[in-house]
Amino acid sequence: MTAEALLAWARGPGMQIALAVFFLGITVRIVEMLLIGRAPDLAAPRKSGVAAGWRTVFHRSLPTPGMLKRSPLVFVGGYIFHLGFLIVLVLSVPHIELFHGVWGIRWPGLPRSLIDLAAILSIGAMVALLVHRLVDPVRRFLSRSGDYFAWTVTFLPLITGYFATHHMLLPYTQMLAVHILSIELLLIVLPFTKLIHTFTLFLSRWYNGAIAGRKGVAS
Amino acid sequence: MKKQVTLGEQLRQRGISRRTFLKLCAVATSAMALPPAMIPRVAAALDKAVRPSVIWLSFQECTGCTESLTRSHAPTLESLIFDSISLDYHHTLQAASGTAAEAARDKAIKDFYGKYLLIVDGSIPTKDDGVYSTIAGRTNIDMLKEAADGAVAVVAVGTCASFGGIPYANPNPTGAVPVSELVTDKPIINVSGCPPIPVVITGVLAHYLTFGEIPALDSFGRPLAFFGESIHDRCYRRPFYDQGKFAKSFDDEGARSGWCLFELGCKGPTTHNACATKKWNGGVSFPIESGHPCIGCSEPNFWDGGGFYKALSTTTRPLANWTGAAVVTGAAVGAAAGVAAKRKRSAAKRAHHTVTADELKKKEEA
Secondary structure, eight states: OOHHHHHHHIIIIIHHHHHHHHHHHHHHHHHHHHHHOOOOOOSOOSSOSHHHHHHHHHHTTSOOTTHHHHOHHHHHHHHHHHHHHHHHHHHSHHHHHHHHHHHSOOOOOOOHHHHHHHHHHHHHHHHHHHHHHHHSHHHHHHOOHHHHHHHHHHHHHHHHHHHHHTTOSSOHHHHHHHHHHHHHHHHHHGGGSGGGHHHHHHHHHHHHHHHHHHHTOOO | OOOOOBHHHHHHHTTOOHHHHHHHHHHHHHHTTOOGGGHHHHHHHHHHOBOOEEEEEEOBOOSHHHHHHHOOSSOOHHHHHHHTSEEEEETTTOSOOHHHHHHHHHHHHHHTTTTEEEEEESBEEOGGGGTTSEETTEEHHHHHHHHHHTEEEEEEEHHHHHHOHHHHSTTOTTOEEOHHHHOOSSOEEEEOSSSOOHHHHHHHHHHHHHHSSOOOBOTTSOBHHHHSSBHHHHOTTHHHHHHTOBOOSTTSHHHHTTOBOGGGTOOGGGOBOSHHHHOBTTTTBOGGGGTOOOOOTTSTTGGGSSOTTSOTTSOSSOOHHHHHHHHHHHHHHHHHHHHHHHHHHHHHHHHOOOOOHHHHHHHHHO
């Protein structure tokens, strides 16, 4: 198979399959979780949990006091990776074109130098977090194959995207095909691994906040 | 056999001065990406080169390739060197027709067997025994195989001959194939492009005349000197790509300011050709310079690449319906799974026996 054919497959049928699996998987899991719901709280609520639920959804994106001191690398690396990944995903012009192609909406992007910076910081943070996971005995003990798998499928789109835009390792056409295929792999496995936290974190935060809110305590 | 006239003699007869000839050699040398020190060698070799016999076969094509090579606005050095090869058969250009034309081809094959260059433009239909394109009652497959047998090398000119091109595009009703699928025992040089750049074909001929061998090729059999870099790499609008400045439509501010055409579907990043450096119409401009995105015409399957006006990073198939269907199906499956889980929970609840400490004590004693 030539690089052109691989790229054509990745941009066509491959993306179709990946997006279908992704949306199907995400909807199945979220609808199932919502239907199972929580056991009814029979106690009289101190106040409505709704506001506290929403507050917690946002609040838990902010660092908790003392976290920087407790595990500085996870704190700094975690923020850099997540924000960098989001910037590259949402504000890179080729990606915006993809979203425009699928849903017909478009927004302004960032120059490539800034996208590059976000990608490099993100890649660096991911490598540092992996090393930390491997070196720290407690984290290593707690890590399972699923953790390393999730790291790999998240890392691949970042590194191949960087290589593609900088014409490194492989010719651009091949690297672009590999990059798109790596994203398709990520899309396919995301709903069925712990990467689903991309979506479920909002549910669990809301539940936590709402439960605490009904009891009238801080979450 | 014809009198053996050297290329140098031929050019001098046409009033080409030594100075002009050396200029041509310098251009050809730089076009082939050879060091300047090679210019004298190229000049000596071209001067002494006996006009090589060339047989040109046109199959499923639009004559665009021939037009590109012969219809320059003014006679160029490329066209002069092109005129100076002994084009023994080219059924579009030659004066002879009918049986006389076919006889000319037969004679050239016989006289220069094992020495002539075979140039092919157009793809070759193979479906239904190749009946979709015949010349003088013979199929293209038959004619290609016969001519290729005695050729020293085959130059596939244009994307149709190199990769199948437009006839090869889905659904390929004639079963068209490129030259490389039918000729497997001869060196093949693919000079792709729809049409290819004139200087590329003369560059290849000059290289062959100078060194007696075919130039270095890429993985698609294209001369590296011309196809080694992508359009994007050498595009004068590249800085705008890096700055994130893109034309969003053909008549917006970005388009008027000459910004990058990536969002309008430019295939420059995946297209290898010399348009951005050699340019067209005697070096006047190339498509991107005229405000149109590169359509990737020198790459295999460019016609089926998912739309000329779709950005390279987008999908080639409509996905909104797919994602919608996936969400609806997902909701249904999720609902079923949720109901099943709830049932399981209630069943577990019903099956649950409460046990008192007394009962446990009794059980232990028993």
